[in-house]
């Protein structure tokens with residue numbers, strides 16, 4: 352039983368404002384949702400490099416674990432991308448993480464950004480853009496990119512077993528996942544990285560040829576490029592100091608820019624983190640890190656207390672990314688594997704998670720206010736913010752206010768778009784918000800993949816609700832509850 356009050360129990364913006372006060376945070380929030388014709392700040396365009404994005408709503412990448420095993424989309428994958436197109440948001444940040452090589456997938460049903468899947472990527476983009484046109488009558492201010500990834504220590508290309516290819520040995524994560532810390536074959540050798548870089552560049556060329564307007568070089572959530580940023584203990588050219596740890600990311604960015612000069616670039620960055628958490632006596636707690644101080648195994652965390660953010664290096668990196676010509680940075684944090692409570696705040700944990708160690712509203716406030724600090728530091732930079740879905744009924748009220756106040760340029764939706772794809776459009780056209788479709792953070796969209804099923808909103812989306820997999824998830828959760 353969670354000790355935290357659910358968002359639906361806050362009956363007004365005033366009641367929620369009181370809770371922000373109790374938590375000691377200050378989050379702006381409008382009382383009324385404004386439509387585009389009432390001059391909603393969310394209806395204003397902004398620049399993504401040379402591209403104009405028609406409004407301030409963004410759809411975050413949401414991997415579905417539902418492609419064919421050769422990376423081609425299935426009907427479900429296409430349906431999700433159509434929903435993205437119909438949503439009313441004018442920026443589709445990557446659609447979903449597409450792996451640049453088959454063994455870099457986080458699951459056997461991940462979309463692949465390889466030449467053999469050219470038709471599949473074309474179909475996804477077409478589905479998204481055509482649906483957008485059908486609903487909104489134009490594509491001119493609609494910007495769609497593709498997120499490129501390698502899953503690093505979280506590769507699972509064949510099924511349940513992890514097949515890690517990582518940047519360095521992490522004492523806590525190796526222990527959490529039962530990895531043999533003497534097995535150096537799991538580590539990338541410097542010379543092997545050249546082949547991986549070439550695959551990123553080819554994937555970007557493919558994305559451009561297919562018609563995507565930008566690529567996101569994914570650098571978040573514990574996957575490979577994010578892991579490199581904390582590879583202080585790695586020897587050779589791609590670890591150690593800041594220059595070494597960022598070298599591989601910058602080499603990829605340089606390579607993509609040289610091969611695709613007209614393609615815009617984005618980076619989705621976990622700009623702060625925490626040391627890994629685990630379930631302990633039915634609570635989420637940090638794994639013991641005291642013997643590892645000063646802590647050298649995280650990016651954007653304090654050396655003396657790695658459960659606290661330290662933004663010095665992330666700020667330096669963001670400055671370097673903009674100097675390199677990255678058009679927009681999508682700010683996210685942590686990892687869904689070892690710190691889900693900061694990355695996707697939820698009242699109900701996923702099957703491999705832990706009960707929330709803080710009021711999930713605190714997690715939302717952390718992402719929003721640290722993003723504000725970063726935006727203040729780079730007022731000319733363009734940023735997308737994350738972690739809003741837990742706000743539920745009050746998401747539009749906060750989204751509107753943070754954009755008006757200049758805290759963020761664009762508000763991204765993750766889980767909410769699975770349960771309620773048309774929330775942005777409903778707000779912009781002045782339709783009433785459909786409360787029954789609001790994501791209540793049941794986490795089934797994360798639990799599904801963790802037990803080998805597709806991701807989707809099983810409790811609220813009829814496509815998944817009526818599927819046989821829904822019963823499998825219910826049975827699994829019941830068995831977990833009964834020990």
Ligand SMILES: Cc1cc2nc3c(=O)[nH]c(=O)nc-3n(C[C@H](O)[C@H](O)[C@H](O)COP(=O)(O)O)c2cc1C
Nearest residue numbers: 411412413414448695738739740764765766796806
């Ligand atoms: C089922 C699922 C799949 C996700 N897939 C991706 C992904 O492919 N790439 C990515 O950068 N983030 C991914 N995320 C993270 C979301 O984009 C987002 O950052 C996170 O859910 C927090 O935002 P929210 O509070 O709006 O859900 C995924 C999240 C979920 C729940």
Ligand code: SF4
Nearest residue numbers: 790792793794796808
């Ligand atoms: S399963 Fe649906 S309600 Fe639950 S977190 Fe995912 S999108 Fe939200």
